[in-house]
Amino acid sequence: MQDSSEQHETAPTTWTVDDVDVEFLPLIYEIIRSLEKDPHDNAQKSRDSLDTTQKILELQRKLEKAREQIRKLPGIEYNTEEQLKQLDVLRNQLRLKRELLHKYRNMCSFEIPKA
Amino acid sequence: MANISTVEKLISLIDDIELISKEILENTIAMKHQKLAGSEQVQLTELLVAKDNELKATLERAREQARVELKMDALRGEVERQDCHIRNLQRQLKEAEQILATAIYQARQKLASIAKANKRPVPSEDLIKFAHRISSSHAVCAPLTWQQGDPRRPYPTDIEMRQGLLGRLSNLPLVPQPGLADLSGLPPGAEPAVSTQNQFSWHPSGDLHMNVPGQGSVAMETRNHKTEAEDVEVMSTDSSSSSSSDSQ
Numbered sequence: 097m098q099d100s101s102e103q104h105e106t107a108p109t110t111w112t113v114d115d116v117d118v119e120f121l122p123l124i125y126e127i128i129r130s131l132e133k134d135p136h137d138n139a140q141k142s143r144d145s146l147d148t149t150q151k152i153l154e155l156q157r158k159l160e161k162a163r164e165q166i167r168k169l170p171g172i173e174y175n176t177e178e179q180l181k182q183l184d185v186l187r188n189q190l191r192l193k194r195e196l197l198h199k200y201r202n203m204c205s206f207e208i209p210k211a
Numbered sequence: 212m213a214n215i216s217t218v219e220k221l222i223s224l225i226d227d228i229e230l231i232s233k234e235i236l237e238n239t240i241a242m243k244h245q246k247l248a249g250s251e252q253v254q255l256t257e258l259l260v261a262k263d264n265e266l267k268a269t270l271e272r273a274r275e276q277a278r279v280e281l282k283m284d285a286l287r288g289e290v291e292r293q294d295c296h297i298r299n300l301q302r303q304l305k306e307a308e309q310i311l312a313t314a315i316y317q318a319r320q321k322l323a324s325i326a327k328a329n330k331r332p333v334p335s336e337d338l339i340k341f342a343h344r345i346s347s348s349h350a351v352c353a354p355l356t357w358q359q360g361d362p363r364r365p366y367p368t369d370i371e372m373r374q375g376l377l378g379r380l381s382n383l384p385l386v387p388q389p390g391l392a393d394l395s396g397l398p399p400g401a402e403p404a405v406s407t408q409n410q411f412s413w414h415p416s417g418d419l420h421m422n423v424p425g426q427g428s429v430a431m432e433t434r435n436h437k438t439e440a441e442d443v444e445v446m447s448t449d450s451s452s453s454s455s456s457d458s459q
Contacts, residue, residue: 118266
């Protein structure tokens with residue numbers, strides 16, 4: 097994690113969903129199109145083949161990058177229900193702590209243990 | 212399946228998309244006879260599009276979760292702040308308890324001594340009398356103007372030592388000191404031993420004066436006979452010490 101953050105110094109400190117590039121379909125479509133092309137010219141064929149290989153590699157890179165970026169997204173370690181449950185737990189905790197503080201502050205008598 | 216986290220779901224969707232796209236691409240470059248049927252290819256493509264849609268929907272959910280996460284962060288900060296307050300308050304309460312416990316312990320001691328005093332009360336008159344006796348006879352320290360030869364001394368004087376428990380323990384007659392036996396019976400101020408010693412008194416000039424009844428004080432020549440004057444002093448202490456050795 098640290099290494100990757102050092103590599104991308106310009107990367108935002110908190111990633112959002114908008115930062116994740118998941119536009120795979122156009123690239124896949126382009127690859128299929130270039131595969132389906134059947135040029136008669138051999139030079140053109142080898143050029144297209146090289147181009148297709150590049151695009152496939154690009155797709156792979158894009159998929160890998162999307163995986164990396166998704167792992168950096170905040171708050172998705174749990175699914176929605178669990179997250180909401182956690183939120184509830186936190187709210188409850190805060191309420192209890194506030195109550196405890198209130199109790200402490202309004203305590204007017206001390207119980208002294210009998211020696 | 213329902214329990215997997217959103218991040219796991221997103222990753223698995225991307226894996227699925229990768230697999231399906233690989234399948235489609237392989238099918239595209241496959242030989243004609245190895246190719247999948249058209250319907251299967253359509254199904255694959257539809258599946259790819261469905262997975263893509265699902266991925267986008269899940270990303271939307273992730274966006275929502277990020278918003279919730281922000282709220283949770285705020286809550287966590289607040290909880291941490293409350294924790295800090297609670298810890299501070301607990302520390303202060305502990306300190307207060309300690310101070311109060313000390314105060315109560317001291318108060319109990321005081322109450323005990325009050326109870327003790329109530330059990331055996333001493334009349335204030337007696338106290339004042341005793342205090343007067345101590346202070347009037349320079350019992351605790353010598354008077355400020357004390358000089359050599361001054362018979363006034365802090366307690367205990369030789370006489371009082373004899374009167375004390377130790378003196379009585381020896382249980383021997385206290386003969387050598389005249390008037391000692393009836394000393395306690397005498398009114399304060401009429402101390403015979405002191406009055407006899409008061410015959411000699413040192414004046415600030417350094418001269419030795421002798422109180423002669425009827426003639427006031429007579430200055431004695433001491434400058435040339437200093438040793439003699441000292442002898443007098445030594446003798447007076449000697450007499451008491453010798454008498455005490457006698458009594459033993």
